[in-house]
Amino acid sequence: MTEATQIHGVLDSHGEKAAELQSVYVYEAPVRIWHWVNAAAIVVLATTGYFIASPLPSTPGEASSQFLMGYIRFAHFSAGYVLAVALLMRIYWAFVGxxxxxxxxxxxxxxxxxxSGVLYEAGWYAFLVKQPKKYIGHNPLGHLVMHLFMLNLAFLVVTGFALYSEGAGRDSWQYKLFGWVFAIWPNSQDVHTWHHLAMWGVILFVIIHIYTAVREDIVSRQSLISSMISGERVFRDEADK
Known part of the structure; x- marks a missing residue:
């Protein structure tokens, strides 16, 4: 924590009054690296996944010269591996961070x-309350949404590797670890559909996430965007008691 002019009214993630402060180191380097690697992987996965679900029109010419969909699938699979490894590392850091x-x-x-904090924050984002509360970590509503996002991310990884195992074969480690998904949805098209819908859930989350991060930086006078670069949460003015 840096020494500076201190403010009042800062809360921890459970709504308890925290020590009076202006800034505090919250997000360690591995968490910040995961955040940006995860964001880059999601951009690649969402873009390539869209074209896999809705392929481009066929192009004329020799088939051996037209490997665009192959490159798209390769980028999708590569980003999927990055996302999965990053998720495992993030889970590990939850234990040691x-x-x-x-x-x-x-x-x-x-x-x-x-x-009650979840309800209060819902009112704040809906413009139904006038004063924001300041939290060191995620506010309760953000905490809830991030938890659901992580579950959705895990669902995407599991269903993605299950679909990948169809091409890799029944002898592959992907099928041995994730083939059980087809016991739930025997028709692989159902797995494709759920995987696709889950990605639209991620896209919706990203839109809301960016909006709320920018909004909180401006309206609540507490840093969110820069916190994922420096790791430090900064409170820029005094909250009402």
Missing amino acids: NEHAKQIFYLPVWDRKWL
Whole structure:
């Protein structure tokens, strides 16, 4: 934590009053690296996944000279591996990192302050309350949404490798680890459909995530965007008590 003019009214992720401060180191380097690697992988996966689901029109000429869809599938599979490895590393860091690295992997649904915080933040984002609350980590609503995002991400990884195993074959490690998905959805087209819908869920999350990050930086006077670069959450003015 840097020494500076201190402010009041800062809360931890459960809504408890934290020490008076202006800035605090929240997101460690591995978390920040995961965030940006994950973002880049999602851009590649969403773009290539769209064209895999809705292929480009056929082009004239010798087939051996037209390998565009092959390149698109290769980029999709490569980004999928990056996403999966990054997710495993992020799970590992939840065990060895600081308390903020663990936050999105569990929901304190037994905590009344957290539950009321979810409702308060929903009102804040809906412009139904006038004053924002300042949190060191994710606010309760952001905490809930990030948890659901991680579950959706895991679903994409599992179904993605299950679909990949169809081409890799029944002897592949992909099928041995993820072939059980077809016991739930015997028709692989159903797996394709759910995988596709889950990616649209990620796209919706990204739109909301960018909007709220920019909005909080401006309206709540607390850093979100720069926090994923420096790791430090900065509170720029005094909150109402």
